[in-house]
Amino acid sequence: MKKTDWALVVLIVAIVGLGSYFTIGALLPNPVDNPETVPTATLINSQVNRPNEDIFNENAINPAVETSADDQLSPFFQTSPVATDDDDEIDLDNPEEN
DSSP states (O other), X not given: OOHHHHHHHHHXXXXXXXXXXXXXXXXXXXXXXXXXXXOOOOOOOXXXXXXXXXXXXXXXXXXXXXXXXXXXXXXXXXXXXXXXXSOOOOOTTOXXXX
C-alpha cells in the first residue's frame, strides 16, 4: 500500500472512532448526573457468642460417627431379588437361589 492509502485508512479510523465516541456519549447517561449510593458494610468484630446449649451439649448426637443398621451393606451394592413369571414366591433369606 502507498502512503496515501495508509493516510486514508488512518483518516477513516479516526472519523469512525470520533463518531462512535459521540454516539455512545449520546446514548449512555453521564455518571456525574446520576450518582449511585452504595450501602456500607457492617463492622465485623472478633467476639464469638456461645452456642445454644440445647443443641450443642455433651449428650448431642455426633454426626461424624459412622453408624450401621444391623450390619447391612449399602443399598447400592446389593442385588434385589426379582420375581419371574414361573416364581410366585421369593426366598428373601437366600436371594442367590432366586
